[in-house]
Amino acid sequence: MSHQEHGTVVVGADGKKHLQVLQNLDxxxxxxLHREYMMPSTFHYYPESLVLQRGDGMFLFDAEGQKYLDFFGGILTVSLGHCHPEVIGAVREQLGTLGHxxxxxxxxxxxxxxxxMAEITPGNMQQSFFSNSGSEADEMAVLLAKLHTGRQEIVALRHSYSGRGMYAISAMGHASWRPIAPVMPGISLMPAPYCYRCPFGQTYPSCDIRCADDVKEVLATTTTGQPAAFIAEPxxxxxxxxxxxKEYFQKVLEPIxxxxxxxxxxxxxxxxxxxxxxWNGIEHFGVQPDIMTFAKGIASGMPMAATITSKEIAASFKGLTISTYGGNPISSVAALATIHVMQREDIPQRAARLGNRLRQGLLALQEKFPIIGDVRGMGLMQGIELVEDRKTKEPSAKRANQMIEVxxxxxxxxGKGGLYGNTLRIAPPMLVTESQIDEALAHLDAGLSEVSV
Ligand SMILES: Cc1ncc(COP(=O)(O)O)c(C=O)c1O
Structure with a gap:
């Protein structure tokens, strides 16, 4: 073994020098090295960032070998857990067959x-375009909508996030994630269906979904009345x-x-x-999208994203387009293996069952801790919003930060998030077990006790 300035190389059985991929840096x-060579705008959790080195199912290990139970899954991305053997098996085989x-x-x-993709998406969703990230998938969706309708304007939601392209930054529903003023004209941001902090000061269900109704006002006052698309996350x-x-999408889509x-x-x-x-969040709401975008959980951590639509809308893209890496064979087999395991394990039902256990536990914690203002979500995507005071609902980013540190x-x-940085996001890999949900609730209980004082 020899040490060089830029890393360690090992001499293999073939007598050649090979780069040692993992060098066990502390x-x-x-x-x-991060401070020196990475752009400082990259956002990290924790004042002293966590340096990860290995993953195994529900667990991550840091550079010092400490083991962590992971209830965020790389931002809802590692659907089946870290280094799932069937995903790795497919990727390994593909790497040795054809990679690009x-x-x-x-x-x-x-x-x-x-x-x-056509099989697991609803209605007439049939033709896909693959890319590498959610940003690219949304960019393609917006482009398709503009090409199909021959229109330019987009209606998006406040508090939404589409990624880091110029469309996404222009449509960004959070000032903190928007480093420059919107550069793409014709985007209207309408009030979000944020019941806990209703933008109209009303209460569900007596509000009659006033926020959805507002789309009429948005169309009439901020657009030509002829937008290309409304984009929203379920x-x-x-x-x-x-x-x-549950009535939101039916109501908002009528004027759209x-x-x-x-x-x-x-x-x-x-x-x-x-x-x-x-399989899809929107199916809870009884409406049919025209275009859908996917990324994150699609390939259990390999870079992959999809934009899917009907044959008719897909045919509206008359120009040429390519993606150098989009839908590459390695990410494609990772996605195929992910979907195969998901179908076998009936992940949608499993997420409903385990998500319900998590949800009940969080509601019990809300009874116990007044700093929990709201519990919300569906399945294995549950959030709790922390406040200074339940009556005033003053957001407590301080407690959220303390909490993830504890x-x-x-x-x-x-994870954490939300405009005020005060929402804890709990979304484990979906092969999580009952006992791991209970363990997670015990950690949350202990953490909330510590930060409540
Ligand atoms: C709903 C949504 N859309 C799009 C994106 C952008 O995805 P990516 O970071 O892969 O570009 C994200 C990322 O968090 C997202 O949450």
Missing amino acids: SATVRQ TSTLYQNEWIVRLAQK ILGVGGFITPP RKAGALFICDEVQTGFGRTGTY LRRRHFLI
């Missing part, structure tokens, strides 16, 4: 995945798991359809069984 060294083609050539894995993920009332606009459903967080019972010390990882 956390302090990684943090120091670009979309200039066809291959069997991408079409088999497209066929699966549950607003980065927004802090804001969960619309009347105006001749399409509905783009962003399932980047809510897709692939996450919300329980159904939980880290207990070797338990969750």
Whole structure:
């Protein structure tokens, strides 16, 4: 073994020098290299960031070998847990067969995945375009809607998040994630279905879903009346798991359809069984999207995203398009293996059952701790919003920050989010067990006791 300036190389059985992929750098060294060579805008949890080195199912291990129970799954991405053997097996085999083609050539894995996507999405969703991230999937959806309708305007929701492209930044529903003023004109941000902090000061159900009704006002006052599309997440993920009332989408889509606009459903967080019972979050709301986008959970952690629509809408894209890495064979087989395991394990039902156990536990914690203002979500996508005072609902980002720090010390990882940074996001890999849900609730109980004082 020899040490070089840029890493360690090992001499293999073939007598050649090979790069040693894992060099077991300690956390302090990684943090120091990060400070030196990574752009400082990259956001991390925890004042002293967590340096991860290995994953196994529900667990992560840091550079010092400490083990953590993971209830955030790399932002709802590692659907089946870390390094799932069947996903790794498929990826390994594919790596040794054919790793890259670009979309200039066809291959069997991408079409088999497209066929699966048509099977697990509702209605007439049939033709897919694959890319590498949720940002790209949403960008493609917006482009398709504009091409199909011949219109330009988009209606999106406040508190929504579409990623980091110029469309996404322009449609961003959070000032903190928008580093520059919107650069794409023609985007209207309408009030979100945020019942706990109703933008109209009303209460569900007596509100009669006033926030959905507001779309008429938005169309009449901020658009030409002829937008290309309305885009929404079934549950607003980065927004802090804001969960619309069950009648919301039917009501909001009526004026949208009347105006001749399409509905783009962003399932980047809510897709692939996450919300329980159904494969897609939107199926809880009894409406049919025109275009759907997926990423995160689709391939259990491999970079992969999909935009799916009807044959008719897909045919409106007359120009040329490619994606160099989109739908590459390695990510495609990771997605195929993920869907195969999900179907075998009936993940949507499993997420409903375990999500219900988690939800009941969180509601019990809300009884016990006045700092929990709201519990919301569906399936294995549950959030709790922390407040200083339940009556004033003053958001408590301070307690949310303390909480994830305390939980880290207990070797338990969750996410946080929301406009005020005060919502804890709990979304474990979906092969989580009953006893791990109970363990998670015990950690949350202990953490809430500590930060309530
Ligand atoms: C709902 C939603 N859409 C789009 C994106 C963008 O995905 P990506 O980070 O893969 O570009 C995200 C990312 O968090 C998301 O939550």
